[in-house]
Amino acid sequence: MRLLPGDPERLDGYWPARRLGTGGQGIVYEAYDEQGARYAIKVLHTGVPEQVAKEVRATRQVASFCTARVVDVRLDGPRPYLVSEFVDGPNLRQAVERDGPYRGDALTRLAAALATALTAVHRAGVVHRDFKPENVLLGPDGPRVIDFGVAGSGQTSSTGFVAGTPTYMAPEVFTGARATAKADVFAWGGVVLYAATGCDPFQAESLGGVMHRVLTLDPDLSALDEPVRGLVARALAKEPSQRPEAAELLLGLLDGAPAGEQTPDGAASEDFADLAGPPGAKSLGQIAEELYQSLPPGRQEALPGLLLRMLDGPVPLAEVDDPDLVSRLSSAGLVVRRSIPVPPVDTETGRLVAVSDDSVAPAAAALFHAWPRLRAWIDDDRAGLDTHRTLRSAARRWEARSRRKGDLLHGSALDEALGWAATGRRHLAPNRLESDFLRAASGQARRRRRARGLVTAAMAVLLAVSVGASVVAVQQRDQINDRLTEANARAVAARADGLRGTDPRAAMRLSVAAWKMSPVFEARSALQRSLAQPELSVLTVPEAGSSRHRLAADGESLLKWSGDQITRWDVRTGGRTGASTVPAGLTVTSELSDDGARLAGVRDRSTRVFDLASGRQVSADLPPGTNVSLYGNGTLAGVWELNRLRLYSIDGRELLDLTDRELTVSRDGRWACVADHAGRVELWQLPRLKKVFSGKVDPPVTEDAGAPPAVFSADGSKLALVGSQGTTLVDTASGKAAYEAIAATALVAPAFSPDARFLAIDGREGVDLWRLADGHLLATYPAEAPQGLTFSADGRELRYLRGDGGVVSLDVSGSVDRPDPKTPVHDSNVATLSADGTVAAAETGTAVELTDVEQRTSLGRIEARGAPAVDADGGVMAISGDPVTVWQVSTRTRIASLKAGPDRQAIALSPDGRLLAAGGANDVQVWDVRTGERTRSVDDVEALVLAFSPDGRTLAAGADLIDLATGRISRDEAGVRRMSPSSIAFSPDGRSLAYALDDGSIRLWDLGRREKLGTVAVGQAGMGTVRYSPDGSLLAVNGANVRLWEVATLRELGRVPLGQNSRELAFSPDGKRLRGLLPDGTVQEAPVDPGLAVRAVCARAGGALSPTEWRQWIPEADYISDQCA
Secondary structure: OEOOOOOOOOEOOEEEEEEEEEOOOEEEEEEEEOOOOEEEEEEEOOOOOHHHHHHHHHHHHOOOOOEOOEEEEEOOOOOOEEEEEOOOOOEHHHHHHHHOOOOHHHHHHHHHHHHHHHHHHHHOOOOOOOOOHHHEEEEOOEEEEOOOOOOOOOOEOOOOOEOOOHHHOOHHHHOOOOOOHHHHHHHHHHHHHHHHHOOOOOOOOOHHHHHHHHHHOOOOOOOOOOOHHHHHHHHOOOOHHHOOOHHHHHHHHHOOOOHHHOOOOOOOHHHHHHHOOOOOOOOHHHHHHHHHHHOOHHHHHHHHHHHHHHHHOOEEHHHOOOHHHHHHHHHOOOEEEEEEEEEEEEEOOEEEEEEEEEEEEEOOOOHHHHOHHHHHHHHHHHHHHHHHHHHHHHHHHHHHOOOOHHHOOOHHHHHHHHHHHHHOOOOOOOOHHHHHHHHHHHHHHHHHOHHHOOHHHHHHHHHHHHHOOOOOOHHHHHHOOHHHHHHHHHHHHHHHHHOOOOOHHHHHHHHHHHHHHOOOHHHHHHHHHHHHOOEEEEEOOOOHHHOEEEEOOOOOEEEEEEOOEEEEEEOOOOOEEEEEEOOOOOOEEOOOOOOOOEEEEEEOOEEEEEEOOOOOEOOOOEOOOOEEEEEHHHOEEEEEEOOEEEEEEOOOOEEEEEEOOEEEEOOOOOEEEEEOOOOEEEEEEOOOOEEEEEEEOOOOOOOOOOOOOEEEOOOOOEEEEEOOOOEEEEEOOOOOEEEEOOOOOOOOOOEEOOOOOEEEEEOOOOEEEEEOOOOEEEEEEOOOOOOOEEEOOOOOEEEEEOOOOOEEEEEOHHHHOOOOOOOOOOOOOOEEEOOOOOEEEEEOOOOEEEEEOOOOEEEEEEOOOOOEEEOOOOOEEEEOOOOEEEEEOOOOEEEEEEOOOOOOOEEEEOOOOOEEEEEOOOEEEEEEOOOOEEEEEEEOOOOOOEEEOOOOOEEEEOOEEEEOOOOOEEOOOOOOHHHOOOEEEEOOOOOEEEEEOOOOEEEEEEOOOOEEEEEEEOOOOOOOOEEEOOOOOEEEEEOOOEEEEEOOOOEEEEEEOOOOOOOEEEEOOOOOEEEEEOOOOOEEEEEOOHHHHHHHHHHHHOOOOOHHHHHHHOOOOOOOOOOOO
């Protein structure tokens, strides 16, 4: 639940984000500290007496075995509160209601965990007083008890009862005695019994009934096995003296476990990890990052500036350039309309104390701390925030006073504002009002101070570049130094990023120009984005939004129907290629034929088909209808009467008469697919009316669910029927059907590629491209509400129609140019690349296939199954299994067989191929490949991820580092163990490590100074590989997509177009290209060197900016002729 008016925005060093719950003693919030760590904070309603305060402070001494550690207690302020670690997971009641009662060993371990928690609480001199299922959270590492030391506070209420939950209160508490540790033991028995039965042990319809049951009833314990049954029976004794201590419960459950396997409180905390619950609510940072990743590039660029403006309070909606972005943020619960106080009034939902106005603000100030990416944006722009505050305040005052000249900045204040706007910012840009203000102020300053030199004028030129207006005379340009050139490049790069959604080709060309102007980071980033952007072009024709429009079936033309004119536009060039006049007198008109050559309509009570080029009628007079459709490139006409459709050939022959069914016809008019809303489908051969197939398909579940989408391939040889569970492919000639697990979520008709090898379907996250040979999802391309899908004639572009009549062309060449796999692709297949990216190895189910990446030739196959690992140059390969086998790649001969045991979950070869590390959940072994001898074995190491240092002297095993010469172990110095590293990489010089962590971040660790170098907020959970470039300047990370980061500044350069879900990454030996090994064994590569990227972007954009285009887009800089060189 989000924060309400009156909730604290900040509590000392903590920022509440949302309410977790409300109770008799206070309100519990999810909160974050300055570094973004997540906590639970309980804010008490009233002041706390000193006697109770002493006990509350003692909770900090409670050992964190199976409890939520109390990290801070503040009781002396106006809002007393406690801070505990945040436990991510459901409470015990939620878990039992969802999954059912606990049984057997699981119940025993749960009981032991809860007894461990109470033992720790009681040893600190604290009594819980409200031990119940709701106060047991099932976190990632097992059960955690919360809310101890405060729940009852030892104080009786006016009714004589201690605060707490009646069904878990001890009998003596009901009779007025003070709750002691023995009362917690009674509650423990009730909670364990609840976990075993799913029923509260003393539940009744009234408080009196509960009290009677607690005082007199011995509950049924038949659901419990020994030793739990006996211990619960003792714990539920009516007399406190007959109940055991919590420590006795624990010892009884452990039943003499060896002391070496116990924690100081007697239980091995690791033993309870299997009781972990599923992840709970996403953190505020995760919610923000997921929203960010879902935004198109243009809105990703705009988001930092919008949020940075909110640092100083709500932002008026009038100052927001993109209201739709605010709507997306609001839907995600990240921002709200600002509230202003009003006289209080009671409503059905609570006490109304405020209403919204026309400003927007974060839903919680915690957002600025909880989201790592936003913290990085703030750090990037921190130096200029004060300057921007001054500028914003002055601009607002200027606007409020009707833009009086006397309110404009001047002197040093203006110089500082101009400098910030031109070069002193990263993410926060002047908005329209501030840009107008600076133009007016700089113009006034120029007129007043011409005699004082060119300093302010030069800065004004920089501003003009930054905000898009030339406000300084061109003759002064040659006096601006390198700073101006760099500012020009940054501004052009920003201009490129702003055009990606509306003019992708111009965006690509502008990024090339920016890099050629100056090799600044922003220009390189823009260049990288141009490589990765899927959009190649956007065709927008005049007045398209008020017209009817459709893509021709071949994907090469846009057909626009406006009034009595139909115009044809070339999608590739954007030029108009033809126009036709609609025949006069039509009272009912159809859509055009698939190729745009024919039109049907009703005239003089007959349906007629016309050839648009000649204007002649080419059909017989057909019966009239309320609507008309054309099929088969205008060779068939469908006449509608409400929900009845009659299909005619244009010579007047009636072919089909359908009611409550939908019709799809192949382009050549030879095949007709008939489907109803229940998913029943028939395939008919025309004009013979021979039924060749019938079946049933589950239609996609949508708000306006209709018949399952159907589409024919261009040659009519295949029919695809898309259902909610999969896709049925029908061979039209034979009527044979094959099923593929390709599901759809929308009713937009899918599209076959021209060669019928691929199928494009509108999916949840965009347009999914499937390879039909093996039913493999190749990629998902962004598309907002496409209204039609079509491939280009060569099949290398996928085009869709937007609601405004525009046509977006997506580059799918990287997917369709890949050959079909020789063997089936399975999700379980494992693959790897050598560190230099020259050799690929992929398991295909029965063998490991080897590929020379640079020559793109096969190196043969090794008949062995398992996960492959290769040395730095791909000369030696190891294959996991029992035993682990080691092979010479060039000859494919086995050189070693190492009996490392059956539980080796990770293997790695040293860079020179002489050592092999084999890791498991609890240990790691190191073997000499040449001798076949084990040289070292290290226990108590979780070695599920392994990496050797470049010199082979150090082994990174999960969070630990092992010196292979001395055997010395450095345990979790980087503090990453709890975040489960999924990949580890040493820098080329061996001085630092990069850890890919399960929270979607990369942590860089300096091995020499033993300190954190920084954290990269990638925002992709489940990342695969992290790799350094050969010179150590770049870091590549893969997950759902591949992204590139600059190591020196920890700034993201952009995505790398290497397909979807790459299994492994490697830079080429010269570091100029990045290679990705895809699940089907294909290796793709993309340039990361700016010089190569320039040539690749120029090829995608069809060349560089012409002199005319340069003057249009970059009027402030001289033309560069050799942009693509």
